[in-house]
Structure formats: C-alpha cells, structure tokens
Amino acid sequence: MTPEQQSLRFDSPARKSSISQKWLIIILFVLITVMTYELVSRKLRQPDFRIPERTDLTQSELRTIELFRESSPSVVHIRTSEIALEAGPLSMNLQKTPQGSGSGFIWDRKGHIVTNFHVIQKADEVSVTLADNSTWKATYVGFAPSKDLAVLKINAPSEQLRPIKVGASTDLQVGQTVLAIGNPFGLDQTLTIGIISGLGREIISVTGRSIRNVIQTDAAINPGNSGGPLLDSSGLLIGMNTAIYSSSHVYAGIGYAVPVDLVNRFVPQLIRYGVIQIPSLNFTGVDDFLTRRLRLNNLLPRDSHGVMVRNVIPGGAADLAGLEAIRLDNKGNLVLGDLIMQVDQMPISDANDLLDALESHKVGDEVTLIVLRNNQKIKLSTKLQEWKNEQ
Template identity: 80%
Template sequence: MAPEQQSHRFDSPARKSSITQRWLILILIVLIGLMSFEIISRKLRQSTSRIPLRTDLTQSERRTIELFHESSPSVVHIRTAEFALEADQFSMNLQKTPQGSGSGFIWDRNGHIVTNFHVIQKADEATVTLADNTIWKAKLVGFAPSKDLAVLKINAPRERLKPIQVGYSADLQVGQTVLAIGNPFGLDQSLTTGIISGLGREIISVTGRSIRNVIQTDASINPGNSGGPLLDSSGHLIGVNTAIYSSSHVYAGIGYAVPVDLISRFVPQLIRYGVIQIPSLNFTGVDDFVIRKLKSNRLLPQDVKGVMVQDLIPGGAADQAGIKPIGVDQAGDVVLGDLIMQLDKMPITNANDLLDALETHKVGDEVNLIVLRNNQKKKLKAELQEWKNEP
C-alpha cells in the first residue's frame, strides 16, 4: 500500500497543473477573440463614418453627397446672447440670456466668418460652432445693415478652418440646381436642394433700403438658415441665404439669397474698414416725398424722376462738377436744385437708386450725370470721392 499511496501523492499535483494550463489557454483564446472582435468593430465603425459605397445610388445622388461632405466643413452655427440688468432687493445683476441662432460660413483662414446682419443685430455676444463641434467666441469685425451682411472673427487655428469656395452670380440661370447648408431651427449641418426659381428679385433690408438682384430659390430655407451659403452644383458659393417669403416666417416655397458678386465686393471692405466704403458725390438731397409734393404743386413735370440736390459740400464732387443746389434768386424766390436723373447708364428714380449706382464704382472713378435744371436736361461729369463729414 505504501508505494501506491506515494505514487498517488506525486500524480495529483501534475494533474492539477495540467488543468490550470488548459484554463489559462482557454482564457488566452477568449481574450484574443475579444481583442479581434474590438479591432474588427472599430474598423467597421470607421468605414461606416465615410460615404457609403452603395451600388443603388444614382450619379446625381453621389454628387450631392460628395458636395455636402466637401462643403459642410466650411459652414458654421452661430449662437447669440444678450445681456440685461436684473435687479433684486440686494443687487443689480447682469444676466446673459440666449437670443437666437443662425448660420454662417468661413471666408478665410484668418478666422473671418460671413453671416447676415439680422442674425447678430441685437446680440451682445456670439459664439461660432465649427463642423468639428468646437466652439469659439466671436467678435464683430464689420457690418452693412443695408445689405444684411456682417463679418465676425474667431481665433481658431488655421488648420481647423476651411474657407468656402467663392463663385460668381452674374451668369446664373433660372433652373440651375442649388444647395443650401445651414442650421434651421438649430439643427446642425442640414442640407436642402432645389433650383434657382428667379433672378433679379428685390427685398427690403432692416434699414428700409432695397437689396437688388437677389436670387430666388425653392430650396427650403427656414429660420436658422439665415447667413448660410447657397451653393451651385459645383459646390461654389453663389449667394447668402437671407430671407423667406412667408407671413408665418416658416418656409412656404420661396427663399431669397444675396448674390455672391455683391458679397465679394463688400466683405473685403467690412474686414478692412468695418463698414462699406461707398464713393460719394458729396451733397445732401431732399427727401423723396418733397419731390412728390413739388410735382403735385406743378413745380416739377409729372413724368420726371430723380434725386434733387439740396446742399453741396464745398469742394465735393458735385460742387466741382458744377451741380446746382436749391437756392434763392435776387427776387427772393426759391430756385430748385438740379435733379439727378441718370448716373452713367443707370436711371435714378430715388435715393436708393443713386446709392446702388454709386456702389458699383470706387473712389476716383469719373461718372457721367444727366440732371434736370430749369426743366432742361444737362450733361455733367463728376469724379467720385470719399464721403466728407463736414457740412
């Protein structure tokens, strides 16, 4: 019995060691399987984050998807807030309350963001959320209420900023495909598509001045889309979404966008000067209602239209061109000033027309004027100047 008992004492630890090894091998296999599963899952998640290579997509759909992925990093979400004093029995506290949100797009790698003026009009503070979901505090660089334009600036690293591709709007055609990217109702990175429904439209800015040559589109534009880009089928910026035509302020089939040719002309000025630098004739005109009253009193012909000169700024462009302001003759009777009826080839019917005509020029340009003086048309030339503040 002794030898058998001794043999049993030495064999039992060996069998236990063998079982332990099997368990270790099994655990190792399970761990390797879990690691392999995680690696495969990660690769699948990465692959599904890219554009899916579906075989049932049309060529048009594929192109739209590509355009969205190429252009959406240039579109930003703008949130605004305003400050208000709230008083209690102990103190006066400055409270920050959310005001609204809108869209915008990256203009350059210096951090300039273009949006609508009405998006930031009443804001005391604005933040910009990039496509990578990083949030940046913005400062106001310049604004042009009459064009519903504003430029903000953020101090984001250049590598995070993808400027939008700027196109042209002079050769647009009704029926062209367009895409609008923005944040309607606060929904980030939303895409709508449509066509150009009309050209040469006119809308009224917050200042009451007309914005002309506006693009009309049936691409859905809702609150929050304001300030976002309108793109053509090549992904180039052709306009800035600015308004919807609806009494309920909800999309009803008609949206408007400020044309990019106007944006390209004015944004560099807003970045450099903070305001639009419009060349001037340097005179003050009478209000349009005075012209109507003069016609009703038969002091002006009923069929003439234009801007009447009230006062001249000494040494100004109008003064040097020989334009006559309202004056008094030797008998003490009022002599009407010149009525500017045309600037180059643009007819002038009111003050807005004259400002629109001047905006197409720069300081130093020579323009041809047609004025009405003593009921006779007269041709004059004037060299445009910077606006002079002195009376």
C-alpha cells in the same frame, strides 16, 4: 501506514491549498472563456454603422454627396447670447441668456466669418462652431446693415479653417440647380437642394434700404439657415441665404439670397475699414416723398424722376460738377434744385437707385450726370470722392 496516518497525509494544509489553487485556475479559465465568447458574440451581433459603399446611386446623387462633403467644412454654426442685468434683493448680477442662432461661412484662413447682419444684430456675445465641433468666441469686424452683411473673426488655427470657394452671380440662370447648407432650427450641417426660381428680386434690409438683384430659390431655407451659403452645382458660392417669404417665418417655397457679387465687393471693405466705403457726390438730397409731391403738384414734370439736390457741400464732387441746390432768387422766390436723373447709363428714380449707382464705382471714378434744371436736361461730369462731413 495506518488509516489515520493516510488521512492526515491527504488532508494536510499543503495538499488542500494545492487543490484550491487548481480549482481557482479552472474557474478563472472558464470565466475568461465565457466572457471572451460573450464579447465576440456581442460584437458580431452589433450592426455595422459604417456607411456602405452604394452601387445604385445615380451620378447626380454621387455628385451632390461629394459637393456636400467638400463644402460643409466651410460652413459654421453661429450662436448668439444677450447679457442682461438681473437685479436681486441683495445683489445685481449679469446674466447671459441664449438669444438665437444662424449660419455663416469661412471667408479666409485668417478666421474671418461672413454672415447676415440680422443674425448678430442684437447679440452681446457670439460663438462660432466649426464643422469639427470646436467652438470659438467671435469678435466683431465690420457691419453693412443696408446689405444685411456682417464679418466676424475667430482665432482658430489656420489648418482648421477651410475657406469657401467663391463664384459669381452675374451669369446665373433661372432653373439652375442650387444647394443650401446651414443649421435650420439648430440642426447642424443640413443640406437642401432646389433651383433658382427667380432673379433680380428686391428685399428690404433692416435699415429700410432695398437690396437689389436678390436671388430667389425654392431650396428650403428656414430660421437658422440665415447667413449660410447658397452654392451652384460646382460647389461655388453664388449667394448668402438671408430671408424667407412667409408670414409665419417658416419655409413656404420661396427663399432669398444676397448675390455673391455684392458679398465679394463689400466683405473686403468690411475687413479693412469696418464699414463699406461708398463713393459720394457730397450733397444732401430732398426726401423722395417730397419729390413725389412736387411732381403731383406739377412743380416738376409728371414724367420726371430722380433725386433733387437740397444742398451741396463746398468743394465736394457735386459742387465741382456745378450742381445747383434749392435756393431763393433775387425776388425771394423758391428755385428748385437740380434733379439727378441718370448716373452714367443708370436711370435714377429715387435715393436707393442713386446709392446703387454710386456703389458700383470707387473713389476717383469719373461719372457723367444727367440732371433736370429749369425743365431742361443737361449733362455734367465729376469725380467721385469720399464722404465729407458738412461743415
């Protein structure tokens, strides 16, 4: 075979194609090997973000961690927005703007959410974000502004809802450890811990009425914590975070929580009726300021206290008890009405005291009244009724 023939044999197209395929396979193999090595190396260099099992934590720390894990799924983040009419040169559009945020907690598997009234007071729309980051549009169920309470409802599946465990606030002690969970400054699922630093405090609601027996705590409560739960060391709800004592509205060492006994008493009423059902004596009283003026002008004994009856509703509990209203005698002289000084064992100093006393009862309960009439104390009794509109 001549050299020219050998050259044609080895340089034929078929031969060249076979060689190219072999080189291509080798190159691909090398590339796959290099890429695999790089991926494995990168994986090995990556830090492990899993929380390691710590062996140096105290029992108290472990318990706090466990309480947060158990309780945080019951806490929600509430966002509010306002819808305003924006007028333009050619059109008028409704614009939705964020208004604020707060916290709340899941009450039951029907989707009821409890929060502060002041959190949603001026909102046109409210959304609720659960611990699993799902967000739901909320509807209004009921309000009790005088208690800073509100109930919302979301249509989330029951399996996504973990109701909070409800405790009691009657036997709390100063010095008890407490935990607050909420969303301060929009930061989701934040835990702060402290103690009960005071009991029996009083704060003013948006209606101007006092909220009594409020819990004082040094657990950090900031804007966004409002409406969130205050828990005891067993993870039970003992209060609802509602306010901070600070002129700058930033935490300064004192926070307040509405006691859970009040929450537990009124939330079922808000769910059922939309408002709280306060038993009534069915009368109208004299303003507390005027009663104080009567005392200062010696028209009432200086040591007297209570709510004066201005008018009684016919057929009402006050009327049936025999309470006497302000009236004119036969000579045209003004006769002061009865001064209600006590309901059962609770002394009455003003209208707030009277409302608190009535709220501790239910419709149909019989109460004993101590009233001052003509500078003499007399005892009367009657059954509480639903409020009747004066005819």
